Amino acid sequence: MSQTEAPDTIVLVHGLWMTPRSWEDWKAYYEAKGFTVLTPAYPGFEIEVEALRENPDIIANLTVPETVDHIAAQIGALPKPPIIMGHSFGGTLTQLLVARGLGAAAVAINSAPTEGVRVTPLSQARSLFPALKNPANIHKAVAFTPEEFHYAFTNTLSKEASDAVWEKYAIAAPGNWVWAYGLIANFKPGPQETWVDYSIERAPLLFIAGGADHIMPPAVNKSNAKHWGKSPSLTAYHEFPGRSHWTCGEPGWEQVADYALDWALAPATTAI
Secondary structure (H helix, E strand, C coil), X not given: CCCCCCCCEEEEECCCCCCHHHHHHHHHHHHHCCCEEECCCCCCCCCCHHHHHHCHHHHCCCCHHHHHHHHHHHHHCCCXXXXXXXXXXXXXXXXXXXXXXXXXXXXXXXXXXXXXXXCCCHHHHHHHHHHHCCHHHHHCEECCCHHHHHXXXXXXXXXXXXXXXXXXXXXXXXXXXXXXXXXXXXXXXCCCCCCCCCCCCCCCEEEEEECCCCCCCHHHHHHHHHHHHHCCCCEEEEEECCCCCCCCCCCCHHHHHHHHHHHHHCCCCCCC
């Protein structure tokens, strides 16, 4: 990738149980390096964390297609293709966006899987249980308690540090997304809303996993990356040992941010 072709914009896509606020450190970090940084919100997530906690019902019925369309429209309006990075379900959305031909390069961090990835480690099942334990949650926005959040997101932090993260960043998430894409999608016939054609040509794609991630463990990210082995395009995988799902915010996040950006600007030559 030549200097004249190098992307000058980075799009950071947040995950479930979060808002664009979760990217505040990365946004400032990349802007200090001279990049334009966009942190698009899912439809309805544009308001502050505190307001969403007071009225989570406004996001309960959000759909994945309208979310992808919303973010794709913003990316498509840019003068040249950006680097797209997504965390957690934002990693799923990142894959859906590059499958549409968007982006110059992409990074999926602690990514939730696209359809067809059937690996479900025990820690993932336990992490998602609060949303899956009651079928009525399909129609609600479901939040983690501080204790549930500590196990699922921030298990490498102290309880005190985890509670501070929960207080500042955590919101409810559409329960239907957890049910539909965390449980049902692989058992329904035909392509569902997180299906991608793993054989297509698309932008180079890096998967980053945290070795201690409970909710989206390395096995999930490795399997997702290997599904993309059918594509002629570059797919790579990198694991940071001992890091949780909150890898973009826990101490040492700068190392992850630097690795993601360096790779996206000059993708590694060794694919999965």
